[in-house]
Amino acid sequence: NKSLTIAIDGPASSGKSTVAKRIAADLGLIYVDTGAMYRTLTFEALKNNVNIKDQKALVDLLEKTEITFEPDEKGQSVFSNGVDVTYGIRDNNVTNTVSVVAAHPKVRQLMVKRQQDMAQDNGVVMDGRDIGTVVLPDADLKIFLVASVKERAERRHKENKEKGIFSDLDQLKKDIAERDYKDSTRDSSPLKQAEDAVRIDTTKMTIDEVVDTIKNLIKKA
Ligand code: C5P
Numbered sequence: 001n002k003s004l005t006i007a008i009d010g011p012a013s014s015g016k017s018t019v020a021k022r023i024a025a026d027l028g029l030i031y032v033d034t035g036a037m038y039r040t041l042t043f044e045a046l047k048n049n050v051n052i053k054d055q056k057a058l059v060d061l062l063e064k065t066e067i068t069f070e071p072d073e074k075g076q077s078v079f080s081n082g083v084d085v086t087y088g089i090r091d092n093n094v095t096n097t098v099s100v101v102a103a104h105p106k107v108r109q110l111m112v113k114r115q116q117d118m119a120q121d122n123g124v125v126m127d128g129r130d131i132g133t134v135v136l137p138d139a140d141l142k143i144f145l146v147a148s149v150k151e152r153a154e155r156r157h158k159e160n161k162e163k164g165i166f167s168d169l170d171q172l173k174k175d176i177a178e179r180d181y182k183d184s185t186r187d188s189s190p191l192k193q194a195e196d197a198v199r200i201d202t203t204k205m206t207i208d209e210v211v212d213t214i215k216n217l218i219k220k221a
Helices: 016-027 036-045 055-061 105-120 131-135 149-163 169-185 209-218
Strands: 005-009 029-035 067-072 077-078 124-128 142-148 198-201
Touching: 005 016, 005 198, 016 209, 029 036, 029 055, 029 067, 029 105, 036 055, 036 067, 036 077, 036 105, 036 124, 055 105, 067 198, 077 105, 105 124, 105 131, 105 142, 124 131, 131 142, 142 209, 169 209, 198 209
Parallel strands: 005 124, 005 142, 029 124, 142 198
Antiparallel strands: 067 077
């Protein structure tokens, strides 16, 4: 399993991270949440008043920002220069602006390099938008997870409720649809299914069913 690489892509809130975490834990692979990396840069930009439209300023900021992951009982925590940002990067301010930051080609170039380095000596499950197409084009298995906007918004709504966070279902639907649109229409490595990826529509599936489906594909791969 040491060198097994699995790429999981798909739109916002399609269940990528939940599924990727489970598979990584079960197979003893490292889980790399690439969305968390773009979120961390966005979080730092907002905190340091860096203009998210200024590519050069974002690149400078990213070069000064070490992003690391540490496994723990909740799954995984994210650190920015050693500071725990696991919760901060899920804030609405970050969620609603991260697609602007992630659209800059030079930001992507640096992120992709870091992501490829992480997969260099380790077996990984990596999730994001461009993993199968750009970051790990030779992955052993590529999965493209999709679900209807309605289903994804309802899942997120339920999660928020369980966490005691206020959320408005209609607003969630709008935000998810807008992020899908921005991520799929940008010029620089847009969200797109790789030709050799297996597409799984999770709208009517449970997490266990999705995990089992992927594990069976891994056995075959
Ligand atoms: O996966 P998550 O929803 O946390 O990703 C946050 C945002 O980061 C996405 O909406 C997208 O704009 C960007 N992203 C990306 N490429 C990746 C992962 C995430 O552009 N590989």
